Amino acid sequence: MAILLLQGSFYFPLLLLLLSPYSAIAQTYTNIGLGSSLTALDDNRSSWTSPSGEFAFGFRRIGGSEYLLAIWFNKIPEKTIVWSANGNDTVEKGSKVELTRDGQLVLTDANGQPTWAAMYSAPNRVSYATMLDVGNFVLADKDSVHLWESFAFPTDTMLPNQALQKGVMLHSRVSGTNYSEGRFRAILRGDGNFVFFTMDFPYWDTKSTLLGNGSQVIFKEWGAIYLMRGNGSLVPIIRPDRIEANEFYQKATLDSDGVFRIYRYPKTISNVSIGTRTWFVAADSSLPQNICARFAAVVGSQNVPLRASPYCGFNSYCVMEEEDKPQCKCPSGYDYSDSDDEVLIGGCKPNFRPHVCNEIGSEQVAQDFTFIEVLNMDWPQFDYFRQKETEQECKEDCRRDCYCAVAVYQRGFCLKKKQPLTNGWIDPSLVEIKSFIKVAKDPVQLEANPSKKNHSGMSPKGEIVLGSLAVLNLIIFSAILLAYFLLIRRKAPVHQSVTTIPKSFPETEEITNLRNFSYKELEEATEGFKEELGSGASSTVYKGFLDLGNKPIAVKRIDKVVRESVREFKTEVSAIGGTNHKNLARLLGYCNEGQHQLLVYEFMSNGSLADFLFKSNSKLKWEKRMHIAMGTAKALLYLHEECNVQIIHCDIKPQNILLDDYFSARISDFGLAKLLKLDQTRTMTGIRGTRGYVAPEWFKKRAITSKVDVYSFGVVLLEIVCCRKNVELDIEDESRIILSDWAYDRYREGRLNSLWENDEDARKNGKMVERFVKIAFWCIQEDPLVRPCMKKVNQMLEGVLEVPSPPDPSSAL
Template structure:
């Protein structure tokens, strides 16, 4: 057994006869290579390590693919992630520096699966295809010194795909959570599986086993009045794509309900934007996500008991109401006084029930349209922040306070309170909730909830212990570690790439700057503050809007009456990248040399004249990594080109930073003539 984890059978002359690295199961280790036709199979469940439902394979055609399998057979069902490298992919390499990438036959890097390199001298590492279908790169510190005092545990460095719930589709298969189940992504980026009301897990010990109906299906006997025994439970932002057998357009929700109720084959109806889809059992690839929209109407049998309302309270079944009517009819024959008394009692019961149901719904589940996150009352947040006592930061029209949620074991949060309750501030609030609630990425600050009560507008975010990148760069008496700055650049680029290219609704952030990049206790960078964000429609690539952003980071096209695209964020990222490289602000008036006042101009002059050492100054770590420093400077100059057409998209920027593509010599950024 070698230190690498490779189990080897060798001859006396050390010639290898057999090695476990040639026969992987669900895991790759550093120094291990996956050749064409090599594959990983997931385990069946968290504790059952027999072959499971997912496969990772470098095909003979050169394409690297993640598949769902036709369990218990091993044939492929649906490709939910791939590198699209037909004819070129040759080897998957996990090197000693912690990078995982796909190469061509000539050694050219085609795709980075994990570019957040971590030294194998300090960390154990593994790349595992787990039972939930997600490929995760794990790291584990070899000593307590590697953790900076944090607990020693396996932590996830990179995972693919970013949202397993939305990526798996197809007309067959159970998706990430099994037949009839639904999948939602948790805060730890792991799928959470559940069953609709009236259904339960087939195997309580396997959350991905799928769900079974706990009631008799509707009879198709024409003489039966079975529809009277069924009702609906609503589930917002839920769908089982691929299970429909009928589709109707330009109809109302009530029409959709009645159409499903009168159809013995209909198990679920999906209503969205005037469209109604009828779905039959079994249901495939269920998912809950704010990007889905609409609602699922789950048809369940009411029987002779009450139906549990998932939003609180009980709904009397039709048979219960019939019983009340019959009992009332029998008793109401005695006297006028008794009639009035009973009538008053029935009315009191009805109004109390309706009031209780309405109150429960409003208090427990209040959402903005299309948003499916927790709603807080103002008093809850006032108590959580101890009367808005500890201020974390302040913006143009908002202040951020530190708080702790008592009902979540004292979980520390950041509460952003909008100071100006004007139309513009209200629009900013709705924009931030609408945009970030649709996102889910490890390099975006997670929105936990909001308050929209009277004149109060507040947002509740995860707490980022280290604070902003601005504090980290500009208020630190010691120059921050070069390699940490490199990782911050990678993370910020990944977050922007997700907003621009991987979100269901493309988002232009419009205000990328160090103050809006926050760092957790491990110095993992996450983009925050979506108050100025601009959402684009699915078929839209540009927009026109008033000037947004912060002076020094605003792209020139804002001032030239040009259409605004995702390239404005690329420009801002270029400025931020230069600040990361040089640990100084883009504009500093008190420098000795006048040509160094504006960092962007000075950086291009240094590059053009071959004097990058002036930018590096006394940063010994950057000097030792001068080739990467030069590549990053060139990438930043491409990003800040005044001509938006010359700026690369963020995915290209990521590849330039990672080294998977060459960075050509950039032109003078100010050469563009309006």
């Protein structure tokens, strides 16, 4: 009988497989074999579950027809998602995830195109996958050694028993329903500092809060989060009330508002104190506890640039409301810039005509304006005027000053602020601070009670008036446009290859931080375009001076105003005009006057990286080349993941990496850049870029993603290491003509150091140089899915992530 039972238990799983479809539908598997797959279906039940059924891995439908490959709590009605593979790039019905016969975990869309794959160095060792009861999905070898696990690649959430290693990052979502990466990040850096930041702007860390540095961040099952130091001791980061693990589900999430919170969910109704079973925030578990105050403190104590991601968007303020949740609001007299802004970070704009200036002073009478007094409100940044005055003197100063948007009165001092206002906040602790917000007296343009506004912030009367004005303006504009067109037609025919750009085009209308130069100004600044710095296919760059010759500038003039160069001009203004990063060339302004299109950049005294790699007799020291590579990588990470709009540069090469006075990298020339919409991660477009730096997918009519920049960066990284071009046709030794092929041959032979044998400085830093070359090999992989994203590239460059042995990057040249 015992033998029969054993035989039955052995064959029972096989019998189940024979009686069920091959693609699993919410079945419990201990091990998931090679060749297994799941398909995204309408019934939302395509998953592999853990042995207890507590967690599931598979497809979850979000919205109408979009699917996430995700992990979720499987035994609660909300089915709360704790990890996803493709939050930035959802797939449709019919998509499939497969553990292939050769050990790859791959997500393909309904057309069979790969969209995501788990990255690990030895897929041929994978024997099976499994969904563990702790919420960790793993790929393991025959000895149960984990080769890849979801715990090592978290999204916005940690689970009990999970540890963040150095270099591993959490990122917030855009919102509760949008799983794309949001603005906020948390990372345990290589030095052991656990940091929360937005863009490159840190707002909380363990080092400055005296908690110190650590080797891991650990979420213990009793509900606390600790920093583990090198000696194994634990320092609490968040320590709410201790609980029994079998009574509550738990998760720690970096929420879309930038606050890291521990959530709990009663496993049974007996553990519910009030109401029904639902997620709640554990007491004293929010970090930072008051993010409004935290942002205000940081920007008030650091030299934070104007466009460095204010918490609530420009001209808006932050206030803590019920359950310690931050809210972003508009001051009285201001409306949301975007009424559809899901997370209210787009900022606010005046709903009246602001006080404007011209060359001789104010265009409006100061008495047209009044003030709304708000107690306990501060705007901690960028006061351009600070003087001891009475309240009345402060208000009158601001009323007469056409630049003044808000006057902050603080302990007898008047601080005047210009627009755009940044990082405003209200808090009861600001007892000696009040703000006077300057608004128009006109009751049609200014709603008296902002709390009664509709979502657009407009009164019904205002909507009628503005609606009528809009129709009238449209009629007038159409008439002018028609008259202008007829006049041009009567004068002379224009050659078909020439395109005239309208005086104001949409891409630049909203870029308020750029100066609009006249052509005469730039002609004088360059002394008639006298000193040429360089030229390209459709543009030439000249040196000039502003401010009576004190400020050098670089003026890029579009030489041939054809349709393609017009598009490049618009693209460049749109792309770089809305960015702010220390490793991007700074666009100061533009000229768009008839047939003249020019861009004005800050002048880079050391020219381009190409000058020092390919032309200079003396090589840059390795340390400088290393910093140039890392600066370029940081700029690409910013463009790909930290901008409001994702930007694919499409033409990364040494000629487009400029060097400032300190040899810091500045990416330039955005004429070929591709701007993606908020819901896009890929695009179809014609071939762009420079031969030798162009990714293979450009030639295969495949969708283009940010991985094309990763490829180009990999080529540049090899050139930085070897101080030579990727393709040199005049080399006698044919094996060395293509740098990437030659370099990988040396790597395979174990003679990688021969690449820099004549570079004494690089030889002294051999380990680091070798790491950079291996990173370059990963970047230039032919399959874009195998290439790392720029976030991973940065982590590997900084040494916080190990660089696996790279496979052979097949040359696409």
